[in-house]
Amino acid sequence: MENNLFSLSKFLFCSADIYMLSRFFASIYPYKTSLKNRYIYGISVTFIIFMINSIGSSALNFTTVPICYYIFVLLLFKVSLTNGIAYTIIYFAFVGGREVLFELLYRLIIHNLPLYIPPWFTTGGVYFLTVEYFFGYLFLLYIEKYIKKINITNNNVFSWYLLIVPILSLMISSCFVYMDFPKPFSVQIFMCSGAVLLYFSNAAIFIILEKYTDMMNKIKYAELYSVKRDMESEHFKNILKINDHYRCFMHDVHSYFGSFRLLALNGENDKIVEIIDELKGKIQKETNIAxxxxxxxxxxxxxxxxxxxxxxxxxxxxxxxxxxxxxxxxxxxxxxxxxxxxxxxxxxxxxxxxxxxxxxxxxxxxxxxxxxxxxxxxxxxxxxxxxxxxxxxxxxxxxxxxxxxxxxxxxxxxxxxxxxxxxxxxxxxxxxxxxxxxx
The missing domain is CATH 3.30.565.10 (Histidine kinase-like ATPase, C-terminal domain)
Incomplete structure (x- = not known):
């Protein structure tokens, strides 16, 4: 019975990962599937990740879970292949950073309080993992609040530069995990405080860079709009100019017909042709704007x-x-x-x-x-x-x-x-x- 409850809790945590992933991308890109298909894809990917986790191999998790995330994102959202990769890695770095942060905090608690924190893959560890996921959800809401206001385009090459900070900070904080935890309390506080600040700086820098990209896109749009406005203005001027020329021509057309009638009666057909050719050339020259x-x-x-x-x-x-x-x-x-x-x-x-x-x-x-x-x-x-x-x-x-x-x-x-x-x-x-x- 206990194993069944533990398996159920693991499946729910996998579901939470997929839910938070979809919320992260939904704040950036629109959905391209129906609500029914979202549930189908979500449950399917959750089950696959659950089976991968059940094997118990960290290396397998690290290599296959991001791929599952990426496929899920492409199925649900209107995102380009390259941006899908970039933002999936960013999200995975946030998740990995959270796990590292809590590992350090757990070590701080164990070393200074008479409290035992069991591993997350045991029944007792589920409760502490729930706290971690709740914190992760609040962190996601914090990011979502800001990036929802930003218009992120699908051809955003700048998104690749966003990978630098989260991946680098994840590498640095991961080094703390493989180090022996220091004995002096002051050093422990210093290390954990640094990990917390590093984690939150990820979100801050990510939001700042996204806002910067959005601002540059707006500047580019404003410049292109100015070009378009100038083109439309020139187009309108050209039409008015052609209309003015034709109005002048129509104003004089009765005089031309009167002259043609007199010339025709006098048998001066060559003169009529000469005037018509001259008139045709004049019209073409004055209405050269096509x-x-x-x-x-x-x-x-x-x-x-x-x-x-x-x-x-x-x-x-x-x-x-x-x-x-x-x-x-x-x-x-x-x-x-x-x-x-x-x-x-x-x-x-x-x-x-x-x-x-x-x-x-x-x-x-x-x-x-x-x-x-x-x-x-x-x-x-x-x-x-x-x-x-x-x-x-x-x-x-x-x-x-x-x-x-x-x-x-x-x-x-x-x-x-x-x-x-x-x-x-x-x-x-x-x-x-x-x-x-x-x-």
């Missing part, structure tokens, strides 16, 4: 690059399928995706001889599910490769060549791909992004 799509940001991206290409004597060919929707791509990502690819194509074409500078752009729906952005540009340099990846040919390789990496990352974010092919003196770029993937 509207390529209904999306102001995408239109501004194309307008800016096409104007630049014409200045560099690059022949531009453009096809944009009608009624294409770009709403599923955020404005910031649109600037990074299309802007980087167009800049690369124009820079490559510029290095070719005048008369051989060409950029052919096509934007269309490849299927009902994918938006295709295809560029063919003239190319005069040999492509450098490292395996399957292209290497920039620019001398300042440290700062250049980042654009393609950004585009690849964003293509994956939108469930698509980026293909780069060199074919003789042409360079072919094909970006495909899913119109049904959330950005």
């Amino acid at each position: 509207i390529y799509s209904s999306n102001p940001v995408f239109n501004a991206i194309l307008s800016e690059r096409i104007t630049k290409a014409k200045e560099l004597e690059i022949e531009i060919s453009l096809f944009v399928e009608k009624n294409i929707k770009f709403d599923f791509i955020s404005d910031a990502d649109m600037i990074s995706l299309f802007g980087n690819l167009l800049d690369n194509a124009i820079e490559a074409a510029e290095k070719c001889e005048i008369g051989k500078r060409n950029v052919n752009i096509k934007v269309f729906m490849g299927t009902n599910y994918f938006l295709i952005f295809h560029i063919e540009n003239s190319f005069s340099m040999k492509v450098k490769k490292a395996g399957d990846k292209l290497i920039t040919s620019k001398s300042d390789s440290k700062h250049h060549g980042l654009g393609i990496g950004i585009v690849r990352s964003l293509a994956e974010k939108y469930g698509g791909s980026l293909n780069l092919i060199q074919k003789d003196d042409l360079f072919l770029t094909t970006l495909a992004v899913s119109a049904f993937t959330e950005g």
Whole structure:
């Protein structure tokens, strides 16, 4: 009967671990499964961890339990593979730090009070383990209170730097466990106080770094919003300018028709053709600003690059399928995706001889599910490769060549791909992004 109760308590502790893990991630990332599936996954992973613990191997626990945590996180939350690894390790470091802290506190009590604390894997140790888990739950609520207010993105590379402090502090505090506990009471207090401060500093530094990351993301968003606002303003000005030109033309159109009538009656047809050609050229010159799509940001991206290409004597060919929707791509990502690819194509074409500078752009729906952005540009340099990846040919390789990496990352974010092919003196770029993937 006692063994059954002990086994039940171990299963409940495993359940508590999974519950606190899910609460930790729920304060950062949204769920992607129904409540029913959460319970199914939770019970399944709890049972697996319970079976692992029952074997009684610390090495096995240390290597397999984090993997179980990671799989559970991927099943429940909308988290990237890399961020899932980073935050699972952070959580596991918090749990390990708690266990080390309580081990030192138990030693302090045993050495100074007439109290016996049995090992946690015995029936008597369950009560002390309950206290430890209750403290762990309060610690989780403390962290949750702050990080719930922070917007942590899935492409947060900074999360890997968050691993440094918890892992390092766990290593330091673990060394205390393998050291002989000092005999002087003052040294014992000093060691345990240091362990407590080290443990709580983990949470404080973790929250500070997350807030810093959130602040930097907001600054970046503000800068991109400013760019978007300027683009939309320029787009609106261009439309007003074109409308003004056409209003002037429509105002004079009756005078033109009157002149054409008189010239026609006098048989001066050549003069009519001459005036029409002159008028056509004037209209084209004054309304040189084209509207390529209904999306102001995408239109501004194309307008800016096409104007630049014409200045560099690059022949531009453009096809944009009608009624294409770009709403599923955020404005910031649109600037990074299309802007980087167009800049690369124009820079490559510029290095070719005048008369051989060409950029052919096509934007269309490849299927009902994918938006295709295809560029063919003239190319005069040999492509450098490292395996399957292209290497920039620019001398300042440290700062250049980042654009393609950004585009690849964003293509994956939108469930698509980026293909780069060199074919003789042409360079072919094909970006495909899913119109049904959330950005």
